[in-house]
Amino acid sequence: GAVVSQHPSRVICKSGTSVKIECRSLDFQATTMFWYRQFPKQSLMLMATSNEGSKATYEQGVEKDKFLINHASLTLSTLTVTSAHPEDSSFYICSASPSSVNSPLHFGNGTRLTVT
Amino acid sequence: AQSVTQLGSHVSVSEGALVLLRCNYSSSVPPYLFWYVQYPNQGLQLLLKYTTGATLVKGINGFEAEFKKSETSFHLTKPSAHMSDAAEYFCAVSRGIAGGTSYGKLTFGQGTILTVHP
Numbered sequence: 001g002a003v004v005s006q007h008p009s010r011v012i013c014k015s016g017t018s019v020k021i022e023c024r025s026l027d028f029q030a031t032t033m034f035w036y037r038q039f040p041k042q043s044l045m046l047m048a049t050s051n052e053g054s055k056a057t058y059e060q061g062v063e064k065d066k067f068l069i070n071h072a073s074l075t076l077s078t079l080t081v082t083s084a085h086p087e088d089s090s091f092y093i094c095s096a097s098p099s100s101v102n103s104p105l106h107f108g109n110g111t112r113l114t115v116t
Numbered sequence: 117a118q119s120v121t122q123l124g125s126h127v128s129v130s131e132g133a134l135v136l137l138r139c140n141y142s143s144s145v146p147p148y149l150f151w152y153v154q155y156p157n158q159g160l161q162l163l164l165k166y167t168t169g170a171t172l173v174k175g176i177n178g179f180e181a182e183f184k185k186s187e188t189s190f191h192l193t194k195p196s197a198h199m200s201d202a203a204e205y206f207c208a209v210s211r212g213i214a215g216g217t218s219y220g221k222l223t224f225g226q227g228t229i230l231t232v233h234p
Contacts, residue, residue, distance in 0.1 A: 006159070034221070043206065043224040044160075093159050105222070107152075107159035 003027055004096050006108030013084055014116055021079045021111045023094030029074035030096035034105070035067075038091040047092075050077040084115040118143045118209050122225035130233050135194040137228050139181075139207030142188065149190040150208040150222065151181055160206065166190065177201070202232045 003026040013019050023033055031052045036044040048069055049057040056069035066088075068080040077096075081088055093110040123138040141147055148167050152160040164175025171183040181192045190207060208222040 004159075009157075043226045044222075045224075046221055049221065091157075095160075105162070107161070109159040110157065112157060 004094065004106045004108040006094055006111055008111060009109060010112045010114075012114045012116060015085055016083055018080055018082045019084055019113060021081075021092055021094075021113075023077045023079070023096070023108055025075045025096045025098075025106075028096075028098040030077075030098065031074060033071060033077040033094055033096040035069065035077075035079050036093045036095065038093060038110075040091075044093065047079075052077075081113065084113070086115045089113055089115045118147065118223045120207050120209050120223055120225035122205075122207050122228050124228055125226060126229045126231065128231040128233065129197045131199055132196050135179075135192070135197045135201065135230065137192040137205050137207075137230065139190045139192065139225060140188055141190060141207070141209045143209055148210045149181075149183060150210070151175065151179070151190075151192045152206045152208060154204045154206065154227075163192070163205075197230075197232045199232050199234070202230055204229045 005024045005026050007022045011019055033050040035047045037047050038044045046059050047062045050069045050071040052071045052074055058064045066082055068082060071077040091110050091112050093107055095105045095107045097105050119142045121140045127137060129135055150165045151163040153163050154160050163179050164173045164181055166173045166183045174180045179192055179194045181190050183190050204227050206227050207225040210222045
């Protein structure tokens with residue numbers, strides 16, 4: 001089946017630094033990938049839609065300058081949390097769908113970000 | 117706008133008992149509905165989905181769900197719980213796009229943690 005790989009699975013960084021999270025579709029091409037955020041004991045919230053070759057589309061309330069998204073190829077999207085603060089600590093999950101019609105979403109295993 | 121409500125943040129059953137996880141949705145357009153399972157510190161795995169057609173949908177691991185438009189519900193059931201079913205379950209809704217499909221913009225419910233006792 002379709003596989004989405006996310007790296008790293010865990011990362012700890014200091015306040016003020018930037019962290020990059022990668023999301024790869026391993027056996028299919030994805031023109032669109034999605035980034036979700038999950039706070040502890042809460043549900044997932046869509047942050048942005050990553051579009052290959054064009055700018056990402058951010059959901060209301062998500063700071064595009066803080067959460068930089070790059071989708072440089074059909075198999076790779078990256079999320080960079082810039083100038084991280086402790087309140088950015090969260091579980092970030094990417095998802096992607098094969099480009100064919102009626103293909104369901106496949107999720108990565110997530111990245112646990114802790115900002116100290 | 118779309119929304120999802122999962123009734124009960126925690127459900128506890130005995131091994132072998134019926135599992136029933138409740139989900140109600142709100143959508144201004146015909147919804148696409150999903151159930152996902154999440155194990156600790158992992159991503160989400162699709163259990164089943166409803167798009168069109170048969171309202172009773174069968175998924176993996178013996179789960180099934182029934183789309184009831186009149187009740188705006190999509191409850192998840194499994195006849196006999198297994199210890200390995202213990203996890204968190206999310207109901208989600210998306211807008212199906214005519215002429216194509218984008219399942220990416222999902223609205224999730226708050227999740228239900230299922231505990232299975234021996």
